[in-house]
Each structure stands twice: as C-alpha cells, then as structure tokens.
Amino acid sequence: MTERGMTDVLAVQTRRKGRLRISKQLRTPLAITGGAIVVFWLVIALLAPSISPYDPLAQDFERLQAPGAEHWFGTDQVGRDVLSRVVSGAQVSIPLALMLVVFAMLIGSVLGAIAGYFGKAIDEMIMRIADLVFAFPTIILAMVIAAALGPSLTNAVIAMLIVSWPAYARVTRSLVLGARNAEYVIAGRLLGNGPFTSLGKDILPNVISPVVVLATLDVGTAILLLSGLSFLGLGAVPPTPDWGSMVADGVQQFSSWWIAAFPGLAILTVVLAFNFLGDALRDALDPRSQEAVQGRAL
Template structure:
C-alpha cells in the first residue's frame, strides 16, 4: 500500500475521474477568479431583459436584464463551498452518531438505527424542505436542513465499520490495558473510518449540491438577488419559452454533480483493493 488512500496513481488511470477532476478544477478556478472571468457584474441590470445568447451576452440575459454567463460563473462561489461544507458537517455529525451506535450497541444502537430508518423512509428533499421552511428561507437554514437529512448515510456506514473493527483483537487488547470507551473509540477505532468516510463524502458532494440547488429552486435556499444555480433554474422554469435562462445554470449543476460523482466512483475503486487490482492488471 503506497499511502493511506491506496495506490495514489490508480485514480489517474481512470478517464472519467480525470474528466471529473478537470471539470471541478474549472469550477474552482471560476469561483476564485469570478471577477476577472465574468464580463459583467452578476447583479447589474444595465442591459435589456431576455436577450438571446449572442456575442455581447454569451448566455443571454434574464428577466432582470442580468448577464447569465456572469451569474453562472459567480454561482460557483455559492454552490462549491456550500456543498463541501454540507458534506463536512454531515460526515462529522453522522460519524459521531454512527460511532456511538456501533460501539455501544444494544438499546442505544436500536434507537439510533430506527431513527436513521425514519430518515431513509422519506425522500431527502421533502424532509429538507420541511425543515428549511420551518427555519425560514435563508441559505444558512438550508445548510442546517440538508445536514439534518444527510447525516444518516454516514451514521450507517460508520456504525458498520465500527461493528466490524471492534471485533479485532487489538481492540480487546486495548481494553485489557485499561483503555476507556472514549479512548478505544478515538484511538483504536477512528483510524479505520478515514478512508471509507472520505469516499462516501466525495460521492455525496454531488447530492449535497443537488439538494442545495433544489432548495434554492424552491425558494428555500439562496435568496435573490444572489447568483445561485438552483434559483436561476427556477427563473428558467417560470420563463419556459426563454430556454437559455434555465439551461445554462442547469448545465452548470449537471456538470458539477457529474464531476463529483466521477471522482467519488474513482476514489471508491481506488480504495477497494479488489477493483483497484483489476484496474492495474
């Protein structure tokens, strides 16, 4: 094993992963250098409304005369950092809950697992809508809502990993030496989680982005006039005959979600010794 995350070369041998990385790098670049790339201010209304894509406005303008290309570029500044934040928050929360569930077992485990079952029984977006609506339409509340509906996947994964890892003799040896529960969990069991949780998180970034855009589309996430892909698509849905209004932010969402999934898949394959070996042979 070359490093903690498996053979670090193998991910570069997967064409889809490379495509994913290029797309994400493009969006990261767009987010960082948005003011330099975009020809107009994303909020300025100096133009005419609903201009077709052309040489002045590459992606046309929207109902408030704003340049859609500039807004799509600026949109990366909301979608990327927030989806990563979402994944970090829910992975953290889910890992703690799942760790407690797997380690302590018994009644605690039963209660936590039935709770996750309840979350799985609902479509995530419906639950997130309910929570976001209850908290009030604001992007911070959308983040809280999505975190609340996203932690159960991590809790399930971590619980399974802990259940598996605690069978090891080294865990028994550690408690024979007098380790407390907390020490066993943090020192002996936690290192087993890093790889799988990282892979799941990378697969979930796309989901988080989709949920965030979904809430914004419904008016429960980013608020106008912020340039956010989901809320831009919702404007496109209202003005259905002006195809460019919704199409370009929609493509932005599609490309980013797809790219994150490509990378997540590749990471999973690279970390799973069986598929990784198949790729090298």
C-alpha cells in the same frame, strides 16, 4: 498455512506499491476528467469577482437577450448577465455543498461510531432517530424543514444537514461494529485504551475511508438538492446568484432557453465530476480491489 503464507508474500508486494496503485486507479480517464472539472469550478469560484464580466446583480441590460458577443450566455428576464451569474453562482453552490457534506459526515460518523461502539441504549437511541429521518423521502423532508425554518440558504443547509447525516451514521456504525472486536482493538483495550481512545486511535482510522468515499459521491447530490430547494424557492433568496434558483427563473421563461440551460449545465458538470471522483476513490480504496490481487495468487 501455505495459502496464508503465500497470500502474505504477495500481499506485502502489492501493498508496498499501495500508494502507487491508488494513484494509478485515480489516473483513469473518468477520474482525470472529474478532477479537472472540479479544479476548473474551484478556480472559477475563487476568481469569480475578477473574471465575471459584469456585476451579477446589476439589472443594467436589455432583458432576454439571446447569447451573443456582448453577453455570451445571454441576459435574463430582469436584464442581468447570465454568464456573470453562473460564474458567481459557483461561489455560492460549491462551498455550501462542500461544507454541508463535511458537516453531515462529521456529525453522522461520530454519532454512528458512538452507536456502533457502545451499543445497547445509546445505539438504539441514535439509530431510531436516524430511522425516523430515513422514513421520509429525503427531498420532501428537506422541503418541509426548510419551509418551516423559512426560506434562506442557511436554513436550506440546516434542513439538508438534518436529512443527510443518518446515511453516514449508518455506514459508520456498521463499519465500527465490524472492527470493534478486531484483535488489534482488543490488544489496545488490554493496554488500557478507554472507549474513545480505542475509537479514535484504532477503529476510525481503519474504517473511515468508505465514509470519505460516500461523502465525495454525496457532494454532487448535495449540489442537486440545494439547487432543488432553491428551485422551489426554499433556498437562496433573490437576487442571490444561486444555480438552482436561476434554473427556476429560467423555467418560467420558456422561450429564453439560455437562462435555465447554462446554470443547469453548471450543475450537471459539477455533479458528474464529483461522481466520477467518488467512483474512482471508491475503487482505489476498496479493500476488495486489494484482495482481488491477492486472491488471484491462489
């Protein structure tokens, strides 16, 4: 009783500063770097038409020029300006990846929550489908689906949606399983909450933060996968300035390193940035980091 009381006292103190502490945890160098890079790319994506020096699709220039004053990132094998294509590529890759992750999270967490809450047959059905998807390596399954649907960015996104929702479903299901018998959930049921009210009002708001963290970490992966599909010719159709297909083009022009290197660098920075952000968010929202503070008091 004493211990609980003591924990209580300290818990109240630390949690009162909860908001402050979270922002503190988001103020680590890595988190700031990640945030800055993400903001940078978002700005680029937004302003792409006005800041790209040339038309990204125009084949107006001498082919395979090395980076120089005229073309900072050089030109590609059909005479397009690489810088303009990288800048425009931000408009393709980033929104697609974000959309993909948001939808995968929505579909996955809703299905996972339903499976976890209702259990039994519904749980079996949803989770067996998820297992089915899990049984294959993500990228290979995505390739198969994308190939079957035919190469286009939309189809690549659909393929990736199909392979990425189960991860969210699993995480959400286990979180819901852990929370559905919490006393406040039961108290709500005793006051007449039906299952969906219970899920929406009591359960999901309390368990969803790890899922959001997972999603942030997944943005990077999504960009990589999308690029990968495009690289393999299953995503963006030429001449769309997609980073993945640009890398694919560049790899064939081995001596002209700049064609692949700059879009590759763009992918690298965005993936890293979202990973940094996700890590920081995970640390900030991790209930254990709060418990650690309380635990020390004992």
